[in-house]
Amino acid sequence: MSIKRNLSSAEITAAFKPRLDFPKYNVTLANFHGHHRVALQKMRSLAPQVNLVVEIRDSRAPISTRNGLFARVMGDIPRLILYSKRDLSSLKQETIQKWHPDGNALSVDCNSYSDVRKVLRIAKSMHANVTPAPPLGSHLLVTGMPNVGKSTFLNTLRTAGTSIKKKAAPTGGMAGVTRSISNEIKISSNPPIYIFDTPGVFVPHVKDERTMIALAITGAMRTSIVEPEIQADYLLYRLNLVHPDGKPYRSFLPHPTNNIEELLEAIWKQKLKPKQRGGGYNPTGAAAFWVDQYRQGRAGKVSLDNLDEFESASAIEEKLLDDFEMDFDEEARRWKQPFLF
Template sequence: MAPLVAFIPRATFPPIESIVKSYFLGHHKSGITKMRQLLGSVELIIECRDYRVPLSSRNPMFEKNLVGRERMIVYTKRDLGAESLDEKTRETIRRWHKPQKVLFTDCKSDADIKKVIKYAKDIANSVDNVLGTRMMLAGMPNVGKSSLLNALRRVGMGKGKAAITGGQPGVTRSIGTTVRICSDPDIMLLDTPGVFIPYVPNTHTMLKLALVGCVKDTLIDPVTLCDYLLFRVNLVDPTLYSAYHPPTNDITQLLTATAIQTGRLGKGGVPDITATAIWLIQRYRAGDLGRFILDDVDLEAFDRRIQEEASEGQSANQLRKEIKAERAAHKASKASTID
C-alpha cells in the first residue's frame, strides 16, 4: 500500500480583484460627522474593535476625527478568539496602543464588564462633573458596540437591554439617546452607528472583515468567502471540519460533502453549495470552526498597517470614483447573475 500523503494547506490565498473594497455608506459619513460635533460634550471615547481582527477592525478615521479626548480601546468577542488569547498576544496589542487603556472583553463575562466600568468610573471621578459624565461608544460596524452597551447597563445598573443588537452590520444607523450605565458616579453612554473605512487597502482585509460580519453578507459571494475561511482554518487546524470531509484545499469538495451530510439539498437531491457556504460561515462566527485571530499580531504588524494606510496616497476624489465604479460593477454583476 502506498504511504498516505501528508496534507499541505495552501500557503497563500490568491487575490480576487472583483471583490468590492468599499462599504462606506451614507449613514457612516453622517455618523462620523455627528460624532465629531458631539466630541466636546464627552470625557471618554470607548472604541470597540473585534479581537479576531485587531488590525483590520481599526478605523483610521477615528484617529483623525475623534482627537482631544481620552480613549479606551476595548477588544470585544475575546471568547471567539480564545485560542489566541495568551498573555504574549495581549501584551503585544497593549504595546500597540500605549499609553491608551486596553481591555479584552466577552460581553457575557461580568468580570470583564466590571473592568470597563471601573475605568469609566475613574475617568468620571477625575472630572467630577455635578451634571454627570458623558461617554461615547465608537467602532466599525458589527464589532459589538451595542452588545457592550447592554452589558454595561446590565452590570452597572442591573437593567435589561437598551440597544438593539443583530448579527449583521447596520443595526444602529444613527446616534441615539444616552444610556445610564452607572449611577455613582453618574455616567451616561452614547451609542453610535458603526463607521466603516472609506476604502479597504487590500482584498485580504475585506475578506477578514466580511468573515467576522463587519460587512453585509450580500457584498461578497458566500462560496468565495467560505473558500477564504477554509484557507484560514487549514492554517490553524484542518481537523476542525473533519465531521464533514478529510483535510482539503478544494472548497467545492468540502461544500458538496457538507451539504450531503447536513441535508442541504436542492431539487433532485443536488447539493446546495451556496446555502452550505453560508451555514459554514455562520458556524465559524459562532466559534464552532475554531476560535483564532485572523490578523498577524506582532510589534511590526501595527507599523505595517499604518504604513499601508499612509501609502495609499490617493485623493479623496479618486477614492470616491473608485468606490462608485466598484459598486456599479458589483450591481451589474448581480443583475447579470439574476438574468
C-alpha cells in the same frame, strides 16, 4: 502490472501541505455609506461632551476591524480599545499588551458582566480624577466597525451598572442594526456616567482583498458584498495554516484539504441535503452555513488576520485615510439643520 489504490485519510493527512498564498478574487474594497458619514459628523459634534472613547474591535480580525477615522474625528479624547468576542478568538492578551504597551486595551466578551465591569471601573476612576467633577456627569462614546459588538457591550454595561435588564440598544448578528447615534444612556448613578451608542462605521477604503473578505466573514457587511464561497475559501486557508490536520472541519471531511469545493460538498451532503426537498448541490448555501458556524465559534478559533502585520498595517491605514476628506462644516451646511440627540 502496477495496482493503483486510493490513499487513506491518514496518508492524505500525513502528506498534506496547506496553501501559503491565497488567490486574488475580484471583490470590492469599499463599503462606506452615507449614514457612516452622518455618524462621523454626529460623533464630531458630540466630542466636547465626551470624556472617554471606547473603541471596539473584533478579536477574530483585530487588524481589519480597526478604523483610524475614529481617532481623527474624536481628536485627543482619551481612548480605550476593547477587543471583543474573546470567547470566539485565538487572540491572546499578551499580544494585545505588545500592541498597546500603554495599557489602554483589553480583551473582552461583551456578554460578560465581569469583563464590562472592568470598563465601568475605568470610567468611574476617570470621573473621580476630574476636578472639578463634571456637573452633568461623565460621558462615554462607543465606536467601532459594523458588527463588532457595540450594542451588546452597551446593554451588558448598562445592566452591570444600573441593574436594568431591558435592552437599551438593538442587537443582531449582521451589520446595520444600529443606524443612528443614541441619546445618552445612563450606565451609573453614583457617580453619574452616561454613554452614547453609535452605528458601525466602515473605513473609506480597505487595503486589500483579504481585509475585505475578513470583514465579510465577521459580518461587518451584507453577505452579498463578498460571495459566501470566497469567504469560505479564505476561512479554509486561514484554518489550514494553524490546523494542518484539518481538525476544525473533521466532522465533515476525514482529512485536510485545500479544495473548498471538496469541503463544501461534504458539508452540503451531511447538513443541507437531508433538509432539502428537491434541488441539487447548493455550494452557496453550504458556504454560508460553514461561515456562520465559524461566527458562532463552532468551526475552530483562528485569526482572520496575520497578527505580525499590526505595525505595518498602521502605516497603510494612515495612507488610505490621507485620501479621505470630510469637511465637517460643509457637512453641517449640507444637512441644513442642527443634529438633535
